[in-house]
Amino acid sequence: MTPKPRPPLPPGPYLVVGLARSGVAAALALRTRGLTVTGVDAGNAEDPALAKAAGRLRAAGVEVRLDASGVDLAARARTLIKSPGVPQDARAITAARSRGLTVLGELEFAWRLIPNEFVAVTGTNGKTTTTEWIGHVHREAGLPVAVAGNVGTAASSLIGRLDDDVTVVCEASSFQLEDSVAFSPEAAVLLNLSPDHLDRHGTCQAYVAAKLRIDHGVIDDIIVVAAALARLHEGRGIEMRDPERFQIRDDRSGSVEIEIADTGGGIAREHIHRIFDPFFTTKASGRGTGLGLSVSYGIIKEHAGKIDVRSTPGKGTSFHVEFPAAVKKAVHA
Numbered sequence: 081m082t083p084k085p086r087p088p089l090p091p092g093p094y095l096v097v098g099l100a101r102s103g104v105a106a107a108l109a110l111r112t113r114g115l116t117v118t119g120v121d122a123g124n125a126e127d128p129a130l131a132k133a134a135g136r137l138r139a140a141g142v143e144v145r146l147d148a149s150g151v152d153l154a155a156r157a158r159t160l161i162k163s164p165g166v167p168q169d170a171r172a173i174t175a176a177r178s179r180g181l182t183v184l185g186e187l188e189f190a191w192r193l194i195p196n197e198f199v200a201v202t203g204t205n206g207k208t209t210t211t212e213w214i215g216h217v218h219r220e221a222g223l224p225v226a227v228a229g230n231v232g233t234a235a236s237s238l239i240g241r242l243d244d245d246v247t248v249v250c251e252a253s254s255f256q257l258e259d260s261v262a263f264s265p266e267a268a269v270l271l272n273l274s275p276d277h278l279d280r281h282g283t284c285q286a287y288v289a290a291k292l293r294i295d296h297g298v299i300d301d302i303i304v305v306a307a308a309l310a311r312l313h314e315g316r317g318i319e320m321r322d323p324e325r326f327q328i329r330d331d332r333s334g335s336v337e338i339e340i341a342d343t344g345g346g347i348a349r350e351h352i353h354r355i356f357d358p359f360f361t362t363k364a365s366g367r368g369t370g371l372g373l374s375v376s377y378g379i380i381k382e383h384a385g386k387i388d389v390r391s392t393p394g395k396g397t398s399f400h401v402e403f404p405a406a407v408k409k410a411v412h413a
Contacts, residue, residue, distance in 0.1 A: 098163025185259025203271025
């Protein structure tokens, strides 16, 4: 498999926020490239592990501030690299975003600078086991592999250290994925989803949205997502080849409309206002996650689309999806 092209690294100077394992690795990778970088951590300067990390960074030529918010440092930077343990509402992060600066998560930072084939694994449960298993399969097959990410080894520590034929297998947590901008590994695995880390993400929907950022390339084909609506809701669903129940129309007024209908049992009136809620399902335990419609709804909204549902119990359900059409501008010689 040929690795995908990576977006370039945004311009510096750089501020790395959070100096645990991932932040230290990112800061050192930047310094190795001869770039100007400052590291900041709100932790106590008396903490032995943090003091050791600071000493290592200073020896490499990184300016370090401890027990500090980093707001003043953000004013000197053009790009922030955020460690996974740093929340979105950290003062340096909010200050940077208010100024329009780029905030890049450490995982995507590493991915942009590692040209190797990437396999990313996420989910609520089983991430570490699956990541280690994929690495084991590679080793048993005699294929070069590096296992990294949330599993233990910071992905940024691999920058500039891998042969071209090495595959990177990376465990990706929601803390790492929430900051991704263009992250698109060669292979992405979403194992499962159930409510988790709500103290960090606030809502189930925000948690699910973070997990879905494991591959920005998967939302390119919006028609597939729209078709999935009919298969994933509570009714029986239909074959998408049926022209009477799956139609795409360009109404020539700047929008594209998709109409999907099924011949299932319909949706009860008391449930219809909840069908787009994450993890809502009327199916028996083990028969569904309640994520199909929620995921589709999020992707449709991300593409500035609208969705409307009509359902009659005992007769079926129809979904009407509308997207703004892409406008092709004329090119004049």
